[in-house]
Amino acid sequence: MKKVTQTKPLTIGSLSKKTGVNIETIRYYEKIGIMPKPQRSDGGNRLYDEGQFKRLNFIRRSRELGFSLDEIREMLRLVDEKDFTCAEIAAISQHHLDDIKLKIKDLRKIERHMKNMLSQCSRKETPDCAILDILFQN
Amino acid sequence: MKKVTQTKPLTIGSLSKKTGVNIETIRYYEKIGIMPKPQRSDGGNRLYDEGQFKRLNFIRRSRELGFSLDEIREMLRLVDEKDFTCAEIAAISQHHLDDIKLKIKDLRKIERHMKNMLSQCSRKETPDCAILDILFQN
């Protein structure tokens, strides 16, 4: 008695609900080739399996971490070709982390400038403003 | 003997050099209406005056601080109509600062996740990877 855990296929709508990825985005991912072309019902509606659900979840999580679709594409390529090493994935991730650190650094600089400007501002109902003076200077 | 400090008009190229804003970007700003249509030479080349130079500098500085073109448009509108109060400008700026703080917060969260994942990763030349395990889980 073989037990085949055949999960029933998901429509794009239910896949969308289960992953939190919007329907048009799923179709977009297919169009740009990071999601595979799924099976179709007789009428032509997309039907997704468990593997595709996992893949989309991977993409979503990676996007939430700020990976670009190109970085995700590259990771998925390595996975698909079953020809990756931990070192390779780590390199991509490390690069991305460095990127994020840089962004934080830039934003903190901007934050300081903004705070500084705002601290010089009277915030009164008067028609002159230290912020404008700073931004217009020179 | 009147001394009229008539600064000679700038071509788009020299304006670009003086402000560090790229030529196509200057034309783009004109197209979307945050830079005014400048005078033209007999042949039709754009000629900018001191006020326009200052305006473009304002835009550049604001962009460097991460203001959106819509926020900049709004600030310039207030300035152009000479009908702004310091409080209004401060409100826009405060809103923008809040935005930046939020972005930093989000990025720091991502940074923590990334560090966490990378710390669990062997980074070895082996075909299995803790990072992928995490991203694919569920």
Next chain:
DNA sequence: CTTGTATCTGTAGCGACTACAGATGATAGA
């Protein structure tokens, strides 16, 4: 006057979606 550089207009592309329109597919109730 020629040569070379600057500028002109207009359009298309980027990334990562989102938002339609207008046509079908699927499904539940009468």
Next chain:
DNA sequence: TCTATCATCTGTAGTCGCTACAGATACAAG
């Protein structure tokens, strides 16, 4: 079985803030 309603289909265009052309004209130096 019919029908009403929803889901899904394809294809295109829009978003933001530029950037990159192509092909034509303007301008400045020698």
